[in-house]
Amino acid sequence: MATPNKIDDSTQYWADVLSKNWGIKSKLTRLDGEYDLNFLAISTSKKHLILKVMRENCPEWLVKSQISAMQHIEKIANLPTTPTVFLSLNGQSCIEVADKTGNLRYLWTLEYIPGKCLAKLRSKPPSLVKEIGEVLGATTKALSNYKNKKLDRDFKWNLLQSGWIDDHLTCIKNKKRFELIKNISVNFHRRLPELKSLNRQVIQNDPNDYNIIIAGDYDEQKSVSGIIDFGDMCVAPRVCEVAIAGAYIVLDAPSPEKSLVALVSGFNQTCPLTKLEIDMIWDLLLMRLAVSVVNSTMLALEFPNDPYVTVSQKPAWDFLENHKINAELLKCRLRKACGQEFVPNERRIRSWIYKNCGNFAQVIGKPLASVPLVSLAVENSSIPKNPFKLSKHEAKEIGSAETCENEIFLGYYNEPRLIYTAREFSFGPYKASNRRTVHLGVDIFAPAATPVFAPLDGEILAIENRENALDYGGMIILKHKTDCNDVFYTLYGHLDPNFRKQYKVGTKIKKGEQFCVLGDISVNGGWAPHLHFQIALTINGLENDWPGVADPDDLGFFNAICPNPAAILNLTDERVEFRPIQKAEIYAKRTEKFAGNLRLSYDDPILFLRGWKTHLFDEWGRPYLDAYNNVPHVGHSHPRIQNIASEQLRKLNSNTRYLHPNQTDLAETILSKLPESFKVCFFVNSGSEANELALRLAREHTKAKGMITTDHGYFGNTTGAIDLSAYKFNKPNGVGQPNWLELVEIPDDYRGTYKRDDPNCGVKFANQINQAIKVLKSKNQKLCGFIAETFPSVGGQIITPPGYLEAVYRQIREHGGVCIADEVQTGLGRLGDYYFGFEYQEVCPDIVVLGKPIGNGHPIGVVATTKEIANNFDNGIEFFSTFGGSTLSCAIANEVIKVVDQEALQANAKKMGAKLKTGL
Template identity: 30%
Template sequence: MILNENVIKEWLSLYYHMDVTAEKASGYEEQNFLLRDAQGKRFVCKVSTGDTDLWFLSAQLEVMQHLAGLDIVQKVIPNQAGEGFTRIEKEDRKLFLRVLSYLEGDFMQDVQPEFENFESLGHQLALMDKALKDFVQPAAARYTEWDLARVLDCRDKLECIKDPEKRTMAAYFLLQYEMEVLPLQQGLRKAIIHNDANDHNVLLKQGRVSGIIDFGDMVFSQLINNVAIACTYAMFRQQNPLEVAAVLVKSYHEVYPLTETELSVLYYLIAARLSMSVCTSAWQRSRSNNPSHFVSEQDAWTLLYQWIKINPLKARNTFNLSCGYASVLATEPAYNSLQEERKNHVGKNLSISYQKKLKISRGALQYLYDDLGGTYIDCVNNVSHVGHCHPVLVKAMQKQLAKLNTNTRYLHDSLVNYAKVITASMPAKLKVCYFTNSGSEANDLAIRISRHYTRQKDVIVLDHAYHGTSTVAMELSPYKFDGPGGAGQQPFIHKGMNPDLYRGNYRYGDRDAGLKYAADIARIIEGLKEQKTGIAAFICETLLGVGGQIPLPEGYLKEVYKEVRKAGGLCIADEVQVGFGRVGEKFWGFELQEVEPDIVVLGKPIGNGHPLAAVVVTEEIAASFNNGMEYFNTYGGNPVSMETGLAVMRIIEEENLQQRALETGNYLIGALTALMQKHKLIGDVRGKGLFVGAELVRDRETLEPAVPEIDEIVEKMKERGFLLSTDGPLHNVLKIKPPMVFNIENASNLVAHLDEVLNAY
């Protein structure tokens, strides 16, 4: 029922003896009118429908009357019967009318707030909370979807967020609430709180808060939730949101002290409120066109993207220090002690990245946080394929681990289901899976299978290749056996040329380079024939990782596979580094070469860091391997691993991560190529999708490697918040293989900072 100004004037005259003008004002769920009497004094009239909970409406008025001593709270104007609201029946509808005093000021969302405004908001909110400390009103102990204590109910609305990147971020923060806040929730102080100090409910005048209005979301909940909500909206449209929140928290604490436990969860509560807001907006969008439902949506998303870049420990430390509590950041002596302990108890040949070591304490999709408060964009961890702590993956693993984890001696649906999902993504002849725990183990098994099938032992690999850490995998890896401490090349291992189009024998511009590099493999096979020796397998990565982030030349594998099969050998595609959509154009790297391997080895991204790997073979090869000796792997194929693998595949598809890799990768390669025109130190940019390398040289003619310059650049980029690493036979290739959730903004920032760093060279 839509009311007009004349009706309101009549009711106010009848029930309140007020002679006023009435002007329609905006409202969220109620109809609002601005009133003015003959003396120019203003009031607010609010009309709600019969659907209103009278018990709760009375409670709101009672709380406002309890807070009458605060000038930031509207006063309740009673009717002629002395009641806080008036019941009216019109056209068989029940309406409830109330009149409140008018507070001067501008809504916070309509101005550009200053720090003094945030100080005032913290101060005034604390006065309100302190006044309500011991106030009891049973109606406030209610269920409301806007109670942060019930934020996990928003998970039902996540599916309404259509953008997968945004949906994943909201789900991530809801997961963090479950992990970090929920266990502490019952120990947090509770009280009746306003629960909605948003920028539409806060009035500012002359540098201070002049009003906090609308108690419609009032609830009995954790006290710190009230602070979190106020911080959330205060940070809208701010370049340094954490600084704003710290100002508000400090001023609040000076009036009504917060505990360290409350401060420890504030970061996650702010994120939870933002997630609640965007989930609810998305849900309402599917049911309503009311613009009031979406008024904060864009600001909330902007702040979420800012918030995930802030280390939670840094936020907690900032809040602690603003309230006079001790720092929670790690200290350098603690680092030194940990490094000493590591030396004493862990093999010394396990290296640590970077000159100034990192202790990573948390992960968030494409971001990593250390225990000193730093945030880093992970530009190199291809193992965390769908992102660190991906909420869908975490939940899938938790659910199965809570239900069952055992070996494959028993029937289990997930084992078959995952094998079917994996083989469905491959050529039809690749139908049989064997599951292991690592890529190294999988490569070891692939070689064992090939040797059994062919009754031969010799294997052809590529120079500088790396296939893992098992004894057999080390024998396959010139990167290891030719390197420091290496055992040297075994007589049954044969090295083909690294098909490097930048510094190899055949280079860019040679249209036949692929065939020429393939001829080197044919040469090895011919030499084995002359020695009356056959070949078990040819194995290579379908894009070369340690070999220098190198896409294979056009036509290379097609020709190599033809020669290998002619000699009776098997063709093994090592997809451990590049599979699962990373190359963008295709799901598997071998598809870029238009070939079908006999054996495919999967690892690293297959489980997003969970120890899982696989060997996929043809039915014929599997039948040969089934020779009476059982293949049993205690952990390979266990239910948790299988559910993990299924979740990874589901996330890749549902979040369209292969397309993301294509688009972001194309942008990144293009931006790096443009940078090459400006900085002579970049000799070559190459890659596919989110598998990218930039080779640094001192001289583009001699191709002298830019070492140690590249190491300095990696360290400088790390100090700027970008984790990179080096690769290649000469250790002069910047490798960029980030989680697939890495986006164009991340890529743009990476290139911009790299540009600045390279200016010094």
């Protein structure tokens, strides 16, 4: 066994060697490596390259094999992900040089691949993993005709030779771990004859996550920029390459199966795999991890202080001990991802079912062709009220309105629904983790005790009573055969479990024979009486526990295993298959009907159809944690806001020209939260209007126009608000800074002129105000005031340093100006310790602006000010906003403030803020 890197690492010595032999003067930085020295060389001309200094006694053939393999790839495929090897001044690809101790070393240089290793990425989306597979496949294909007998060697990392670990399993002292690795090895040896039967070629053999380089900054699209380190090359079946990559891709992946499927499908695109190869991937992947943990355990015993040798041990053990991957289903997934038949004769089975459509017995004894369908889809239904908890009442009342008109109705196949709220329907640790929402069967709603008939001959495969709430209740699975003896299965759920007295597993059921009845809510899982009817083309990996509902991100796979059962109900697929609203169509219409500067968030825009408190739901029912939007102050679709809005709309929605208690109640509530000096409120429709009105109030009060604000600010989309917003007017094609406005530096004590380690940085930022006032005077602009978000949001969510606003306000007031606090994003308790942001700075503004959060999404804005300023604005010209301060708006805003208080949301903001700050 080789010894980890102990070579002299004198960077200057090797820099001199590089300069002498390659003519490149550079600064060297040591990089990681297990046995060899690796340096990043940055030349005086800023050229980047890699200098490799091989370990003592490293065979020359190994160095030259790596070089020739990379040169072969460059010649055959010209892959930009394979580094180019640079020749020395005398035209050699590698040279032999003595180190400082006199020992000879092989040296070579190659292209530096920009980016970071895959291991250091926190997020590895399937699209990126698929690209990794494509690049590995292309590399493997390019190496398929590269011949090098030296690489057909005895090597512990060659999967063909992995059996060596059997003699070293005793190094694993934990009994459970010992048995785990032993079982993996046993399964590997069962497959070894098949593995040896495959064609062999040279493979890179070490595509671990430290040898895959990813380009793209944190805010850019990621892509594969390089595959490095060909030092472990060997001759082996090509499937070993993708299995080895998969062994690292699954570690720490939130959804290991999806990541592996993405990798293998990408590899298959550029290097097509056979069905046998695909079926071997999982066992080979596990064996690679077994080799890794055995090897690292042995090395850790030999070199206990060297962290490199155990770099992947913990995540490998975590995966091996805790994964819940179903091996049989995984084979089906991988086959399908690679375009193979995932079930023997699946196409023939489908064809037979469609051919016999119209000849099957009616499942409930009646034709269903004219029976109406009722949608429970995300886009069509508000059930359940709480998308994370379907109540017993809601479950039993599903479809009750339709039942009044139609005794029987159908529920769609492939319909995304939010009614599946039991813990079993979510696979992750959080509410927004991998939730199953898409219905995989057809529902037939009918009265309890409705007879159920076999649509074709079958045999009972499973007979169960699942008594948990919102489960199946009585459930039967029938096994069927086609004319060609191909097997498929049908499932019947929500039955009366009394059938267990008459039938057992193995009982033959004839076509048209009644074998059960629909259960009522006391025995069918608590649902409105209905039959869940589903088919499956295989039960390998499923057995009796079929998913009746699929994760939308896994839908393609489960649609293949459990296709539309319409034909067995003597219906067309189109009759019962739900087609959700098409995001692409909505996007196209929006692009056509709206201006291009009405932007969408995200490269792949999201279509949201429902919201509940802190979560949003797209058209497929995927939940998203909403940590971005500041509008729903008390949460999306808060029940109390729903109720107060609908109640007020049933009474009256009028304006401020008429008396109504809602308006005065809201004014009193808002003023009770503000300092004593605030006596008057104005109601408008948005934060933009509120800032515009605040500007008018200030100008009328001071009889001046000159304003000062911080750089990068944003105050809304009205003309006056845009004139104040450097974030808008300083953009390319912006209107530019108006003559009456001066900008001061945003008080960012991390990136700004003054840093947080200076206790006076807040005052120093504030002292820029005096210069701004001087500039205004030089332009004959009298000072009107200062406006800013208390904590600048667009400027970077800046927490202003202590003393900043106190010093700003003092200087503004000394020169006759007023101080406006934009509290649209910081007000109403969301700071935790403070109800308003200005309280944090221990100041009292003259005008406070509130916006969208106070309406929880309903359009309302508020300007609060002193009596003196309000009186000066009352100049004989009426102020009126048709919908500003409407009875509906005031009722909603008043309820929002009550919810904040009564549900202790300010205390919750403090608690969650502390948790986030600690975690970050």
